[in-house]
Every structure is written in C-alpha cells, then in structure tokens.
Amino acid sequence: MTTALAPHGDLALTDREHRLLAWIATVDHKRIGLMYIGAGLLFFVVGGIEALLLRLQLAQPQANVLDPQSYNQLFTMHGTTMVFFFGMPVLFGMMNYLVPLQIGARDMAFPRANAFSFWIFLFSGIFLYASFLAAGGAPAAGWFSYAPLSEKPFSLNAGQDFWTLSLLTAGIGSVAGAINLIVTILTLRAPGMTIGRLPLFSWMALITSFIVVFALPPLNAALIALAVDRLYGGNFFTPATGGSAVLWQHVFWAFGHPEVYILVIPAFGFISEVIQVFSRKPIFGYSFVAGATVLVGFLSMSVWAHHMFAVGLGAPLDTVFALTTMLIAIPTGVKVLNWTATLARGSIRFTVAMCFVLAFLAQFTFGGITGIMFATYPLDWQLTDSYFVVAHFHYVLIGGTVFAFFAAAYYWFPKMTGRLLSERLGYLHFWLAVAGFNLTFFVQHFLGFMGMPRRVYTYPDLPGWGALNSISTLGGFLFGVAVLVFLWNVLYSLRRGAIASDNPWNAWTLEWATSSPPPEHNFDLVPPVRSRRPLWDLAHPEEADYRSAEAGGERG
Amino acid sequence: MLAEETSKDTLCYGGLRQLVPGRPEAGVFEPVSPLARSITDLFVVVMTLGALVLAGVTGTVVFFGIRYRARPGDDEPAPIYGNRRLEIAWFVIPAVIVAGLLGLSIVTARAADPPTTGTPDLVIIGHQWWWEVVYPQNGAVSANEIHIPTGRPILVQLESIDVIHDFWVPQLGRKMDAIPGVANRFWIQADLPGVYLGACAEYCGTQHAWMRIRVVAQPPAEFEAWLQQEARPIAPPATALARQGQALFESKTCANCHAIDGRAQRPNVGPNLAQLARRETIGGGVIANTPENLARWLANPGSIKPGSLMPDLNLTQQEVAALVAFLDGRP
Ligand code: HEM
Ligand SMILES: [Cu+2]
Numbered sequence: 067m068t069t070a071l072a073p074h075g076d077l078a079l080t081d082r083e084h085r086l087l088a089w090i091a092t093v094d095h096k097r098i099g100l101m102y103i104g105a106g107l108l109f110f111v112v113g114g115i116e117a118l119l120l121r122l123q124l125a126q127p128q129a130n131v132l133d134p135q136s137y138n139q140l141f142t143m144h145g146t147t148m149v150f151f152f153g154m155p156v157l158f159g160m161m162n163y164l165v166p167l168q169i170g171a172r173d174m175a176f177p178r179a180n181a182f183s184f185w186i187f188l189f190s191g192i193f194l195y196a197s198f199l200a201a202g203g204a205p206a207a208g209w210f211s212y213a214p215l216s217e218k219p220f221s222l223n224a225g226q227d228f229w230t231l232s233l234l235t236a237g238i239g240s241v242a243g244a245i246n247l248i249v250t251i252l253t254l255r256a257p258g259m260t261i262g263r264l265p266l267f268s269w270m271a272l273i274t275s276f277i278v279v280f281a282l283p284p285l286n287a288a289l290i291a292l293a294v295d296r297l298y299g300g301n302f303f304t305p306a307t308g309g310s311a312v313l314w315q316h317v318f319w320a321f322g323h324p325e326v327y328i329l330v331i332p333a334f335g336f337i338s339e340v341i342q343v344f345s346r347k348p349i350f351g352y353s354f355v356a357g358a359t360v361l362v363g364f365l366s367m368s369v370w371a372h373h374m375f376a377v378g379l380g381a382p383l384d385t386v387f388a389l390t391t392m393l394i395a396i397p398t399g400v401k402v403l404n405w406t407a408t409l410a411r412g413s414i415r416f417t418v419a420m421c422f423v424l425a426f427l428a429q430f431t432f433g434g435i436t437g438i439m440f441a442t443y444p445l446d447w448q449l450t451d452s453y454f455v456v457a458h459f460h461y462v463l464i465g466g467t468v469f470a471f472f473a474a475a476y477y478w479f480p481k482m483t484g485r486l487l488s489e490r491l492g493y494l495h496f497w498l499a500v501a502g503f504n505l506t507f508f509v510q511h512f513l514g515f516m517g518m519p520r521r522v523y524t525y526p527d528l529p530g531w532g533a534l535n536s537i538s539t540l541g542g543f544l545f546g547v548a549v550l551v552f553l554w555n556v557l558y559s560l561r562r563g564a565i566a567s568d569n570p571w572n573a574w575t576l577e578w579a580t581s582s583p584p585p586e587h588n589f590d591l592v593p594p595v596r597s598r599r600p601l602w603d604l605a606h607p608e609e610a611d612y613r614s615a616e617a618g619g620e621r622g
Numbered sequence: 623m624l625a626e627e628t629s630k631d632t633l634c635y636g637g638l639r640q641l642v643p644g645r646p647e648a649g650v651f652e653p654v655s656p657l658a659r660s661i662t663d664l665f666v667v668v669m670t671l672g673a674l675v676l677a678g679v680t681g682t683v684v685f686f687g688i689r690y691r692a693r694p695g696d697d698e699p700a701p702i703y704g705n706r707r708l709e710i711a712w713f714v715i716p717a718v719i720v721a722g723l724l725g726l727s728i729v730t731a732r733a734a735d736p737p738t739t740g741t742p743d744l745v746i747i748g749h750q751w752w753w754e755v756v757y758p759q760n761g762a763v764s765a766n767e768i769h770i771p772t773g774r775p776i777l778v779q780l781e782s783i784d785v786i787h788d789f790w791v792p793q794l795g796r797k798m799d800a801i802p803g804v805a806n807r808f809w810i811q812a813d814l815p816g817v818y819l820g821a822c823a824e825y826c827g828t829q830h831a832w833m834r835i836r837v838v839a840q841p842p843a844e845f846e847a848w849l850q851q852e853a854r855p856i857a858p859p860a861t862a863l864a865r866q867g868q869a870l871f872e873s874k875t876c877a878n879c880h881a882i883d884g885r886a887q888r889p890n891v892g893p894n895l896a897q898l899a900r901r902e903t904i905g906g907g908v909i910a911n912t913p914e915n916l917a918r919w920l921a922n923p924g925s926i927k928p929g930s931l932m933p934d935l936n937l938t939q940q941e942v943a944a945l946v947a948f949l950d951g952r953p
Binding site: 133206306346350353378384397399407413424428432438441443444445449450516521522524526 | 648649650651660661664665668669672675676679680682683686687690691692693696697698699700701702703704705708709712713716717720721723724726727728730731732734735750784785786788790792796797798799801802803804806807808819820821822823824825826827828829830831834907928929
C-alpha cells in the first residue's frame, strides 16, 4: 500500500501530500465512513457550542448575552446542524464503515457514488456555514423553516437561501448514499448470509436507507418550491398571493417525521449489537426486532400531521393521525422489551459501551413515553411548541441516538483503529454525560407545563422560570465537559490506546473476523456463514447456532 | 443595562399576584375552565400510566443488571432466541393500552374543543409581534390584553396578518395556530376572575419572545362596563402639553400606523392606542405600562424590543413628553 503511494514520477508529491491524497481521493468505504464520522463530529462540536451559547442566554431571565436575532440564528443553525450535519452523517458514516464488513463484502456497491455522497454532504455543510458571511447573516427561521416566515417578505436575509440550497444538495447526497447501501445489502452479501441472518445493525441500515429514499424527495420538492418562491417570485407558500402556509407543513413533515426515524433506527442497530455481546446472549426475538422495524419504516410515512395538531385540521384528521402515531409507537416501543429480555439469564459485562446501552434503555423509554403524550392529542394542544417538546426530542435524540452512538464508538473504535478507547476515561465520560444530559433536559418538562414556549430568546421573570433555566444551563455545560472528555479519549487513544486484537470483545459478527483495522480489501477469507453468529459457530462447533433453526441456522 | 431595567419592570407580574386570586403564572396543572380541566385530567391518567411503564422497564433493567452481572469464572450463558408467545403478548398489551388512550383522547378532545358554532365573541389577529383584539359585540379594539367575562365559554376566531402565530393560555384551554388566510375558531373560558398569562407559541420571528398574552377575566357586569369604556375614542386632550401631543400624533406619522378611536380597526399596523392607558403592559409584555416606560418606548422602541416593527421616530424629549401626556390621558 505505502509503497504503491511512495512519491515518484511526475507527481513528485511529498509523503504528507500523499497521505492527504489517499484520503481525499479515496473510494474505500472505510475511509469514507471515517471521514463522515470525523466531519460529523466536527459539526457536533460546532452545534454544541451554539447550544451552549443559547443556554447561556437563557440562564437568567432577560439576560443580554445574545440579541434576539443572534439567538434565532443560533437555534436555527444548532437544530439544522445537529439533524443534517451531525446526526445523519455520523450515522451514515457508521453504516458505511460497518455494513460491508458485517455482510462480508469487499466494499460498497458503488464506491465512487459513495465518495460523491460524502463530499456533497461536506460541502453542503460548509456552504450552510458560509451564510454567516452573507448579507443579513445566517438563517433564522428554525430547523423546519415554517412558511410564510421563511418567505422573502419576512426573511430578507440571504442566509435563508443558503439554508434552502444547502439542504437540497445534502439531500441529494443522502439519497445517493441510501441507494448505495440498499444495493450493497441486497446484492453483495457473503455466501450463506441470507437476509434472515443479516446482523441487526445491517438490518437497521437497510430499513433506514429505504426511509431515506422515500422521505428525502418530499423535502427536496418543498425546498425547490421555497427557492422558487424566494428567488423567482413564486407563490407556493405565500397566502397573500394565493399560496398556502399549511402546505409547507404537510410536505415538510412528510419528510420530517420519517427523518426522526432515520436518526433513531441506526441507533437501534447499535444497541442490538452491543447488548448481545456484553450480555453474552443472542438477541431475544431477532425476527421480531427486524420485523417490527420494517413496520416502523412503513408507518413512519403516515404520521406526519401529528406535528400539526395545533393547526386546527379538525377532529377527523386529528384522530386519524393520533391513531397512526399510536400504531407506530407499539413496534417502536416494544423493542425496548426485546433488549431488556436479552439481558435475562445473561452474563452482563459493564463495559463503557454497555453502560451507555443501559442508560439508553431508560432514557429512550422516557422519551418514548413523553412521545405518547403528544400522540394523546389533547395533551399536544397544551404541550406542543413549549419547552416540553424541547425536552422530549432531546431525550430521544441525545438520550437515545447520541448515547447509542457513544456505545457504538466504544464498541467499534478498536475495529476501526486497532486501539481500544480508554475505559477509565470512558466511565468519566459516561457519568458526566448521564448527569449533564438529565440535568439539562429533565427540568425543561416542567418549564413546558408552566407555559414557557420554545424558541424564545428570553422570558419574563415568573416564579421558578429563572431557577429551572439556570439548572438546565448548568447541566448543558456538564454535558459539554462530557463531550470534551470523549474527544480527548479519542485523540489520546488513537496514539496511546491499548492495542486491540481482531476480536477484543469476543463478538460474533463478521466485522470481527478480519484484522483491526481491516485491510483495504476487508477480508482475506470470509468465514463460512451458516447462522446469524458465524464467529460463535467457529468458536463453539458443538453448540453452534447453525444446528438450531431458531437461531437462523441451517436447521440442524 | 437593558436587562436590569426591564427585569425590574416585570416585577409587575409579581405585584399582580397579591391583587388577584389564583396564580396568573400557573400552567397546565391549574386549569380554571372545564375546557382546560378536561385536558389536565387526561394528563393525570397518561402520566400515571407512563410512570408505571417507566418504572417497570427501568426496574427490570436494573434488576437484570444486578442479578445477571458477570461473575468471575462465568461460562457463556445458554442462548435464548426468543419466545413467540411472550412477544405476541407484549405487542398486544401495549396495543390495548394505546387503544384506550386513543378513546380517552377522542372523549377529551370533544370536551376541550367543542364544535365552534355561533358568532365569535372575540376576534384575535396575530401580528409580528403583538395581538390585535376585536370585540364584534360593540366594535371595541384592544391589544395584547384580553378581557373576558367569567363563567361562560368564549368563542374566539383567530387570524393572522403576516406569519403563523399561536395563541396559548394554558389555564384557559387548548392552544391554536393563527394562520394567514385561515380563520381558526376555538373556545376559551375562565370560571374564576383573575389574570391568566399566555404567549405566542409558534415561532414567528425576531420578537417571538415578547408576544405575550394577558387575559383578564372579570365578573360579567364588570366586564360589560370595561367593554363600553374600551370602545370609546381617546380622551380629548386636557392640557396644553397633551394638545401638542395630539398634533404630533398626526405630524409624526403615528396616525398612519395607530388608530386612536376605540372602534377603529384601521390603521392596524400598530396597536389601537385609544385606551392604551388602561393596559398593564406595552410592547407585548416587554415592559409595564407606566408614563416613564411609555416615554422610554417612544424615545426608542428598538432599545426595549429590538427588531420591533415600530420605528424610532427620533423624537425630542419634549415631543415624547407631549405624546405621553396625550396617550396616557392621566393628567
Ligand atoms: C449539550 C447538548 C445540547 C444542548 C445543551 C442543546 C440545547 C438546545 C437549545 C437551548 C435549543 C433551543 C431551544 C429553543 O430556544 O427553543 C435546542 C434546539 C434544538 N436541538 Fe439541541 N441541544 C443539545 C444537543 C442536541 C443534539 C445532539 C441534537 C440532535 C441530534 C439537538 C437537536 C436540536 C434540535 C432539532 C433543536 C430545534 C431547533 C429549532 O427549534 O429549530 N440538540 N437545543
Ligand atoms: Cu407570534
């Protein structure tokens, strides 16, 4: 490898330039995956700094840290960054890295399209941030940019156009990436790796990719319509000239709700893998977990108007969307029971990764229950657009997705780098994250009950509001420290971490059958796949899964 | 600077508590109407159920964590691949629970949001960043402060001039979006006299934070008296200073944006100022309505509510004093 890249010939590049080129020009799914994760984490830090600025402003009633317009720009950028430039890329990066390894493939189906997806995401993100330099500054209409506020008469700043175009191009990259994953999973599986033996993370990647393919196009259609309105004087969403303000909401949420499943289903995949290995048991109800998630994928297209209960759609529509939302809650929620049951009669190892999984179970359940409260739509008539919503979705996105990502990071870091993350720093990271996260967002439920609307740059000094907000800010900074510890752990362990063996956790899926980190071509030899846990079968031929039909084996 | 001054001003909210029964800042758990109470009751049911589920799940996780923690010398535990019957059961039980919740939702929705037939008692129109309040009964027009009679449901028609806003007073009933091009109707009610605070809940731009709502619920007779008064034009100027203010109101273009006849709905670029003196706050709740604050507002609205659509008209101190004398009406 290195010799092939050694500087010679007309290129006459230095070693350093070669190394850079090896990344920039790569079509290797592992390098692309790592670049996705690295860039996503950078955006996470930027979005996190924005969040802390917001929290500083809210720490006291009528504080003067940020003027209203800056506050509005920062929450818009924070939300947009976290959803489109941290959440999706980091999850796409993990899928990119892991799926080909888990299914025993050499690379993704379309390696060049894969590189295209990454670069278009990165440039979309940079483009979005360039809006800070544009006339009128960054966008300020919120991450769902409701029309007509996002229309020209009310948002004159060029930043709003940056927002529209940046999401449009990012969306094209996501759809390309999703198609790539679907084709990879459907066509490049190793011999013996039937769909019924797909590791659960790869199952979740498959379902997520299908949702991306169906959900992103409505967003892109809406974005184009908005761009036409703003740049060429169209009238899609401007009531004053015959458009409809509510239309934007329908189309946006037709994307927006599936989007939250795009952000959480890969997390289900992380949890499913890690919990098996550290309770030393196969998942309880494999087909149930996979099947229920397929159901979630379908249903996710039918729940969008539960974001619109306050629009006044009328009783019949409210009821129908409450029904579909209740329906989707079932397959989403009961997976928690499968994970819990997987723990039973296991031999549980409290590694840092496992600690994050266990915290996920409690926090995600909590976020799910507050979600059910919104589906009970008369409650939504009180809670929507209040701080209760902010608390709810951060419970799902941080308590759920981000915690699951941390678990995944500790679990797969040795495979990706050949070194283990420090467990000592890991426990510190874990406890700071649990304390900081819950402190920040638990109290916000009460602010919602008390009548504090979301997206306000300040608030009157009503009894209790200042105190609860101060606690929330304190927690936010604690969580910030947790993230710093994590990043330090990554940088430190990259150089000094303990050397990892090929399979440091005694795991069972194919990615652990190759070296850590894997060679460019992934596998010298793919082990035989005769059940869902090929490496278990290799290690325990007498009790091999392939002897049992129940375990997805070859029926004895 | 600004922060210091304004936070002192909002002490008026605290002061109010001594004047009125009930707590004006109370939220969804202190409803004062059957509409809001039906929602609160549902809160109690759903949150109790939720707490049970949460306790069940976390309790089991903790129990398994302790009971099945790895011990030195453990063998690999025997695999358990699943249990069809159990899995079906835990699909069906939540299904029954949510079916129940859906039923309760439908029943509660009827109680909290009854059919909106009849003529509206109130027309409320959202503006960036204040509320226009119209009483069709006698044509009175107010802003941000909404008086209602106690003890009967009030039918509200909600509209918007510009972007989407949302009317939310937790103690009185559901929230509802104010959407341009759409006239939404819903009911609010207060059984106890008092002041109930609310706010615009749909993000509507720069000053979304200061688009607050004060509902003042009064016994019907008191309300009727208020309503008659509210429809009157601004008091004729009583002093020379106030007369000067009246002239300035025309010459400084205030009249292009503000009406000073209590029944005039145009111009409505800014709030109707006929009965301004009787309102507790100005600028959508950002400061208390005192002559000093009014002067500060007129001198430079943007320093108190940055981004507000009321321009700074570069008034001299003397002009400000004259306008305050005219608008405040208190000699
Ligand atoms: C320490 C971590 C975090 C803190 C302290 C934090 C804090 C905040 C704050 C203060 C707001 C604005 C609330 C408002 O004014 O309405 C907000 C909004 C939001 N946050 Fe976070 N956040 C954090 C992490 C995250 C993460 C990890 C995600 C997603 C993966 C996320 C997604 C969002 C979204 C989507 C919004 C809504 C933006 C909008 O209203 O347009 N946040 N967050
Ligand atoms: Cu508003």
